[in-house]
Amino acid sequence: MSARVHPPESRLVPFFFLAAAFCCTFAKVQWNVAGSVFLADLAALGFLLSYALDRLGRRSGPAPRTAGVLLVFFGAFLLVYLIGFFNLETGQALDQYGKGIAKWLLHFAFLVVGVIYLTRKPLAFYWRTLGWFLGGIAFNGAYGVLQLLAAQAGRNLDSLVLEPLTRGASQINIYGVVNGSSVYRPNALTGDPNHLGIELVLPLMILAPLYLRLERGHRLRTPLAVLIAFLLLVELATLSRSGILGLAVGALVLLIPYRHLLFSRLALLPLALVALPVAFEVYRRRHFFDVVIRSRLQTGGKSTTAHLGVYDFVPQVLHQHPLFGLGFNNFSVYYEFVTGKTNWGPHSYYVALIVEGGLVGTALFAVFLWYLFVRLGVARRLGQALATAGDPLAARLRPLAWGMTAALVGTMASNVFYLTMSFLYFYVFVMLLLATPAVFSRR
8 A cells, every 4th residue: 555645845834934034023014904013923924824734634743842842831921921911900901911912922833833843844944044034134234234325315215115015104213413414323124223233143143153163165254254244334333232232242152162263364354344444434434433432332321211210110010919010011001100101111121021920920931041041052062962973064053052052142131121032033043043953963
């Protein structure tokens, strides 16, 4: 009796999967239809639906253990958020709670199913996914540069590219004015220059060790050096202190395994490609950059006060609801009740974590982060085992694992004053991180 032949996988599954990975930082590409509908969320939903339909009638092998652990975390987080539901007090709070939970369910479902999907695909598809993910962030940076050049020429690139598509108004961030010259901070497709600066930490930290370990004469050496230099230039253009903080903390992590390469020609090449144009521009407009840099180094301005001020709400909320917080996605409701100001977020992922999830939710997320670091440790040890066995794949896995470790630590540092870890791009990164040991262990 002949074995049953299953039809090939629908092309929609990898299309939506890679599309979600590519556009997960495109926050400006959204439509106001019964709330904000993001292109990235549509792609993620398209993947989940097409994957579910494609699996009908197919015999699936056992899911990876990582997916099982994620389902346990999913249940635990959901339980915390459902208990926090009983702390809601107004219709506005319920509305915010519903919006937040719906988005979180979509993102976490994409994480779980994405891990299953990646671990069942060949290694080449894993690299392809990583390339589309990092390429999407690089594309965002390229749009930011064009946005900056257009603004300096007196044009609004968003009005030419985005408004016809989304019917929503947007523009580059204007930080201030120096001697009649506007100080622009590109926000690209993210909507906030600080979000762009923080998201750039991921490709910079992941690509740097991979670049340093490429063999002599490898065809990607020069392109990666240029790409890293370009991403560093965009990072500087955002003037994001949180982005620079994440970059610095992540770089310290990379010094653990690669400190001997700190002053090598390979390491200095991207830095030189950045230093030369930056030094020329700073010299040409010395007064302009002196004023801008001084203002960004100040710690007593309104922006800094606002970011630090949200931490004052933590003891107040914990006094009222210590275990499970105010309820998911409800900081802005509480802030409006106390201050009268609307549309005000927590400005810190950790403030949101404590205020909205209480001590139990915060402890649970700390365990989740610990699990991520454990899996990264597994990936690094697997790379060491491949190196001992003389497998050339070790020269890719070990730097990838170290780069992801630095990227995770850098993102955690950046989120002290921002909350990008609640965005879809972070879930895509976590998906790739958790799939790494399973995909490479098949070797």
